[in-house]
Amino acid sequence: MGEEIDVAMKEVRKQVMEKILANGKRMDGRDTSSFREIKIQKGAISTAEGSAMAQIGETKVLAAVKFDVMTPFPDRPTDGVFITNAEHLPLASPLFEPGPPREDSIEMARTVDRAIRSAEIIDLNSFFIEEEKVLGLFVDLYVLNHAGNYTDASTLAATAALMDTKMPKIENAAIVRGEYSGPLPLKDLPVSVTFGQVGNKWIVDPILDEEKVLDTRITIATTEKHVCAIQKAEGWLTKNELLDHIDVAFKNGSELRKLLQS
């Protein structure tokens, strides 16, 4: 109940949303800079080397980490490989159709990938096994329920899954499945905060109804002290707006990091 219909005219829905926001509160009672309730569950999938499910409100994303032995990229022969994939499961929303990944799910995967890779939280050099053999780390992001802002839920799930990850035992240049050699060392914990603009109001963590009427959307990922990824989707913003958002992203970011560590 409560989902807005896929109306042809975004403008009409937007006007109604602007009226609601003009009163200072959002449809679910939040103020413009608050996240919905967040829950993180680590270690959900035992067949993966690491996993976590993150829930932001009703949006649920599962992240799972798996290792395989692979050949390295020719220009980085001693570095491991890190690959992020995302699936917008068709069960998760009437808006997701079955079939090959579409631009939204690819953008989501690449944004989360960028945040983790830029943050350099994993020492890919430590994934070297022997010549022509390195460890590949796969992160799969599965959206299980789409109620808006799967991007931030994905970053949270991915980072939590990496925190949950155990390095596999390697014997004779092959992985011994089911045996582990210790936790994956992480240097920082990237998180992301997504901002949306409706008319002249900015909101944090848009729900699905709000997402459908946004003029501008931008995701900012941060580590403890740095911005590590920015992805602007539709719309535009001013430099000052961006700088303001970065402040909010750091602030919300440290709250999110606390949740990851609890």
Added chain:
Amino acid sequence: MGGTSDIKLIVDGKRLDGRTVDELRKIKIQAGVVPAANGSAYIEWGGNKIICGVHGPRECIPKHGANPHRAVIKCRYSMSPFASLEEHGRSGPSRRSIELSKVIREVFENVVITEEFPGTQIDVFIDVLQAEGGTRTASITVAAVALANAGIPMKDLVAAVSGGKGADEIILDLGKLEDNFGQSDMPLAFSAKDKKLLLVQMDGLLTKEEIIKIIEMCEKGGEKIAELQKNALKDVYEKGREEFKL
């Protein structure tokens, strides 16, 4: 299907995980876990973790695929790349997934009252998050709950379980190793009320008498499973929204 291994599947009447020959693995079912779907359910069956979402009846796409007399059921069974302890899987449907999608759809074509919604399609999406043998019977079991949760009229609920043969004994609900190293695997699905067979597959070698034993064992197992399905559906109304944890 092998049988050529040193693994002793049954020792002193106990199977590898301690079960007796006619015991089910631990099963837990929760309905209504995906609010964005019309109906949904999640099942943990031994080491299997499977989620199912149902959308529809909705407009049939493509339009020319619509049936003017009844709803078309579309089923997609999918194994996630992290579902097995082995390598990271490939994306896209495997031939096995395509076959399972078909036989699962054919189970529900028997019980869903499709004449109620001519010209539409009903989508059943099954995603295996973690696999440990018997994913198709667990998938059918969870999909039946999701369909009922979606308010799609059905003649009956459907419970599914496999029977088979390992170490020369008839066993119920094969786990992964029993599936790999046992002598025969026979997944079955039953309509809860009158035990009509809605899924029948098998591999390996079985005599007719062995098949009779398997069916009887599975019927009994199916009754227990149907109870769990009903409780999961009742809990939605009697206990309200429960937290969803994998």
Added chain:
Amino acid sequence: MERKLVLPGDKIADGNQRIPYAYFENGAMYATLIGFIDEGGRYMPIEKPYKPIRDDIIVGVVTDARHAGYSVDLGHSSGGFISSRFVRTKLQLGDIIIAKIRSVSETGGIMDLGDVKRLPQGKIVRFPTSKIPRLIGKKSSMLELIKKYGKGDIVVGNNGYVWISDRSDIPKIMKAMNIIDEKAHTSGLTDTITQFFEKGE
């Protein structure tokens, strides 16, 4: 007789009777949807997809405007259609309308709509059709309650689309509707909702 929850395949009556959403087999009637058998022995499904019938009042959104008429989204696999002959005011894309179903095609195709009125600007929200009687209440008592505390107008369509005027306290009304959705099968709902409005929780 106590209220009992029934599931698809459960027996609900003997003999062959005309009970919606039940089927006859082997001398008895069986349920096809999760529902309750109430104290009077009646079978009431809890969730059922909307089945449009003639004369139903519906709320919809105009999604296409052509010379011959307008296409209307009704949240159903069958769309709605308003022939230009049956509406006087010119409608636009995105307009929200209230109308009556004039006819439903047999193969579940388009529904012809008449008695069309345009509604002022507002939000459309989806509500499970089987629970709409509880949203309206006996003699519209629940609806009046919501309009009073929500400080605005609401129109409920049989098709499960509810229009809420954008002059009302939309977040509050949506929260109330959420409670009704979750507790539709319980009693004392009017008190629960009154309490919610008065205490704001």
